Amino acid sequence: MSNPRNEWPLWEVFVRSKAGLDHKHCGSLHAADAPMAIQMARDVYTRRQEGTSIWVVRSEQIVASDPTEKGSLFDPADDKVYRHPTFYELPDELNHM
Amino acid sequence: MDALLVYVLRLADTCLIHSQRLSEWAGHAPVLEEDLALSNIALDLLGQARALLTYAGQLEGAWRDEDQLAFLREERDYRNVVLVELPNAVASPSDGGGRDFALTTVRNAAVALWLELLYERLQTSADAELAGIAAKSLKEVRYHRQHSGDWVVRLGDGTDESQARMQAALNVLWPYFNELFAAEGVDGVGPAWSELAPPWHARWATLMTEATLTLPRESAMRPRGIDGIHSEHMGHLLATMQHLQRSYPGGTW
Numbered sequence: 001m002s003n004p005r006n007e008w009p010l011w012e013v014f015v016r017s018k019a020g021l022d023h024k025h026c027g028s029l030h031a032a033d034a035p036m037a038i039q040m041a042r043d044v045y046t047r048r049q050e051g052t053s054i055w056v057v058r059s060e061q062i063v064a065s066d067p068t069e070k071g072s073l074f075d076p077a078d079d080k081v082y083r084h085p086t087f088y089e090l091p092d093e094l095n096h097m
Numbered sequence: 098m099d100a101l102l103v104y105v106l107r108l109a110d111t112c113l114i115h116s117q118r119l120s121e122w123a124g125h126a127p128v129l130e131e132d133l134a135l136s137n138i139a140l141d142l143l144g145q146a147r148a149l150l151t152y153a154g155q156l157e158g159a160w161r162d163e164d165q166l167a168f169l170r171e172e173r174d175y176r177n178v179v180l181v182e183l184p185n186a187v188a189s190p191s192d193g194g195g196r197d198f199a200l201t202t203v204r205n206a207a208v209a210l211w212l213e214l215l216y217e218r219l220q221t222s223a224d225a226e227l228a229g230i231a232a233k234s235l236k237e238v239r240y241h242r243q244h245s246g247d248w249v250v251r252l253g254d255g256t257d258e259s260q261a262r263m264q265a266a267l268n269v270l271w272p273y274f275n276e277l278f279a280a281e282g283v284d285g286v287g288p289a290w291s292e293l294a295p296p297w298h299a300r301w302a303t304l305m306t307e308a309t310l311t312l313p314r315e316s317a318m319r320p321r322g323i324d325g326i327h328s329e330h331m332g333h334l335l336a337t338m339q340h341l342q343r344s345y346p347g348g349t350w
Binding site for chain 2: 008029030031032035036039040043044047
């Protein structure tokens with residue numbers, strides 16, 4: 001197995017497809033530093049006109065929720081339908097809300 | 098042959114053959130990310146070659162299109178600089194067909210800087226077709242110069258091993274750079290390539306300093322690929338590049 005100290009660090013790539021839209025996570029890549037990560041992201045993820053802006057962040061800098069806590073974190077929202085604004089009577093003019 | 102046609106062919110063929118050599122990296126680059134980067138650069142150059150060859154075909158007025166010019170000429174009719182037809186590893190001929198990333202990196206940086214300087218000048222050409230192609234291509238080659246220049250600095254100013262490989266690649270390619278400044282100009286349309294020499298050498302010297310590489314001594318070698326006098330590598334390259342079109346004439350996707 002290769003020595004991890006010889007590997008370039010991993011980066012997560014976020015691309016914004018159009019002005020006004022959000023940056024979306026589109027994948028990851030290896031690069032030696034930030035400028036190289038931006039160039040590599042440009043070449044790997046925007047070669048078919050997918051992007052107008054790129055963010056990269058070191059994968060190790062991302063703090064993620066623990067998958068084993070999925071139940072306690074997310075299941076309680078299942079039966080809270082009243083948190084969705086679906087109980088309002090809308091005027092006819094607003095049919096397409 | 099018409100001076101403008103020769104001028105366009107020299108540029109077109111240099112883009113075409115450079116692209117062909119770069120495409121040999123597809124699937125073989127050191128890392129996947131760079132594999133895509135090199136392929137992107139090769140495709141950019143192929144696009145530039147297509148536009149230029151189409152224009153050359155119109156100038157020639159003999160009903161040859163980009164495909165016929167790219168795939169059905171004989172070796173002596175190609176006007177590219179010898180630099181771009183050299184294999185991707187000439188530092189160690191013993192590993193024939195091999196790929197030396199240092200050599201590709203140095204060549205990419207040198208050609209990209211040269212193309213950038215040339216397209217900057219062609220943008221304001223009195224020839225509207227050339228000016229248009231140059232304006233569009235300039236954005237592409239600026240990225241190529243940035244990307245390959247970054248690699249030159251990373252590897253030159255890198256480990257002892259990477260610096261030695263970069264210096265070896267530079268020493269091999271250095272005499273071939275002379276040809277980048279050898280072609281005549283066309284009045285009002287395109288500058289003599291010799292005009293590119295002072296800015297190219299100034300910027301190259303800066304890059305070499307940053308990369309802690311040593312400029313070799315001036316070489317008296319004067320390759321003449323721009324007159325159709327090619328190296329022994331050109332025939333092999335053309336055999337690969339032209340094979341499909343010669344085996345299946347007129348074949349399309």
